[in-house]
Amino acid sequence: MGCSETETRNIGLKMLISVGLAYLLILFKVLKLIYGGSFSCSVSIETVVLVPSCPGNEEEWRKAAKQKNCPAYASKCDNPDKLMYHCVVNEYVNETLEVCAIQQNIVGGYCTEYNRRGNVIQLNYNRKCDSRPLALNPCPKFYLSNETFKYPLCYKLVMTSRPSTESATISSSTNLIEFDNSENVTTSNMDM
Known part of the structure; x- marks a missing residue:
């Protein structure tokens, strides 16, 4: 059984979202490493x-x-x-x-x-x-x-x-x- 065009698009969109979220997570971790997390303390x-x-x-x-x-x-x-x-x-x-x-x-x-x-x-x-x-x-x-x-x-x-x-x-x-x-x-x- 083959996938319909809509199912193929949904799968592609889900993969794109997953890859995008993975990149954002990696970027967040890199920024946290570079900047050390919390930037300021009110005291x-x-x-x-x-x-x-x-x-x-x-x-x-x-x-x-x-x-x-x-x-x-x-x-x-x-x-x-x-x-x-x-x-x-x-x-x-x-x-x-x-x-x-x-x-x-x-x-x-x-x-x-x-x-x-x-x-x-x-x-x-x-x-x-x-x-x-x-x-x-x-x-x-x-x-x-x-x-x-x-x-x-x-x-x-x-x-x-x-x-x-x-x-x-x-x-x-x-x-x-x-x-x-x-x-x-x-x-x-x-x-x-």
Whole structure:
């Protein structure tokens, strides 16, 4: 017995739907692997503190992390084991901040930022930390957001002007960022 044209179409449609769902499931798992599941914890915004500089090595990082005591806030998060101490630039790349935030996978060789509006650690699409020729300790193509101390070039970024509140978004800051190449530009944390 052969299948009717309608039955053949139904079988084809069911197969197409099954394959599509399989692809979506795989995409979801890949995105979860890359971004680590939960992106934010509401308690993070309460832990943000402006600091004059960030730790420059692992020993300083451990000391600062111990003092910040992020595990004390972890129970307030959906993903408590990923709430980590971070010291990173803000979304405008004109301040350094300490914050207890969800650890993220940073990909593509970009610097890490904390975005207050999104309450999230993320990569800054406008700044690769390997963009200077012969940069010391450039960012690898993949690293964990709480390991930014290994890439001091990210802390030497400056911004010439701050975008208006209306133009700031949850993605990265606008393309007004540049390296300090002159003596009259104020920089953040150049004495690392």
